[in-house]
Structures are given as structure tokens and as C-alpha cells.
Amino acid sequence: MARKILLIEDDEDLRAAVGRRLELSGYTVHEAESCARALREYAKCAAPLILCDISLPDGSGIDLCRSIRKSSDVLFLFLTAMDTEEDMIAGYKAGADDYITKPFSQEVLLSKVNAMFARAGRRECAGRLVCGGLVLSAEEKKVWKDGAPLSLTAREYALLEYLMSNPMRVLSKNQILGAIWDKEESFVDENTLAVNIRRLREKIEEDPSDPQYIRNMRGLGYIWERNCVRR
Secondary structure, eight states: OEEEEEEEEOOOHHHHHHHHHHTTTTTTEEESSSSSHHHHHHHHOOEEEEEEESEEEEEHHHHHHHHTTTTTEEEEEEEEEEHHHHHHHHHHHTTTTTTEEEEEOOHHHHHHHHHHHHHHHHHHGGGEEEETTEEEETTTTEEEEEEEEEOOOHHHHHHHHHHTTTTTTTEEHHHHHHHSHHHHOTTOOOOHHHHHHHHHHHHHHHHHOOSSSSEEETTTTEEEEOEEEOO
């Protein structure tokens, strides 16, 4: 598993201190100080672990976690001074894997991070979806077609992963939009989805005009029309 971490914290001193400690332990750290910056950074780095403060300048880390969880099973650890039972339950419901409350020991944080990566590493063998000549690695966020790597945007990858994870099932356009695009992206509509489907077909289909993987179900939505095997 790639040893990358996205650290989301608006306290510059704390962010710098935690980042340095993690990098000394061999991790590559990408940083963000807000929800908006975090979404951009995650789309670029696809880190397998996110460390996130709950109170951020432009929103809540809990809402951010809920948004990312729509299309990713990334490890999510909250760093927060909000340690009431209600706060923790809200975080876990949003999809958090664990909590650490401020102030915290750098060594305790590092131990939690190491343990989460170790557990995730043991699950790697089940992290690939295989369908015909396509192989999707959830851990690496990569896709191969007939053994050759495909160049996909973060959105194309998320769309492909969602479709392959729900094979032989008609998915409505609203279902797909809700799973892949953030609710705050008001400019997104069915045309946006159609454009992304077309671009994805051009990369994965032998003949995009006669698709064998992604079929359009007129009036209903789309279906991934091949069974997938998880390995």
C-alpha cells in the first residue's frame, strides 16, 4: 500500500508538526487547511489515509468525510478537540474509522496510523476487481486494460469503480450522480454524467459505439453488463 497521507488541519503549527513526524516515519504527506482544498488534494493524490480535523474554516470534517465516503473506502481518522459521545457517534456514522482527541501525543498518533496501514495491507489481496480484460485496483487507484495501464481522471476512476462494484444492476442517473458528485456541485446534471460515460467508454470499450461494459438503459439509467470477480 502506498504510504501516502492527506492531512487536513487549519492550525498551521499543528499541521506542520504532525506532517514532519509522519514524514520522518517514511510517509508522504499532502496537506490541506480547508474542505475545498482537501477535495482538490484528494482528487490529485488519492492517499489511502486521511487525517482530518472536524472544525474547518469552510465547513465540517464530518460532512467532508460523508462526501468522500460516497466514492471511496479510504481510511479516515479524525483529529479533534470535540470528544463528546455525540460527536464521536456522528463521526462514525459519517464513515470515520477512528478518532484521536486533542491534545494528543505524536507517538500515539503514529502508532494509530501504523496500525491502520497494517490492517489495510492485510486486506489488499481482496482489493482488485477483474472483469474481462479490465483490472481495477482499489488500493492503488489504478486500472489496467489487457495488461496496459489506463490513464483515467479521478472522476472517471470513481465512476468506473462504482459501476464495476455494482455489476448487472440498473443504476439510475440520480444514483450515479449522488454517489460520484458532491451535492454542492450545483452545475452537475445528466449531461455531465453522459459526457463522463462517453469519455470512459472511449478508454475501456473496444468499440465505444457498441459498448460491451456500460449499457444505456433508456429511461432508466446505466448498467455494467458484465460480472466482476473480486480478488
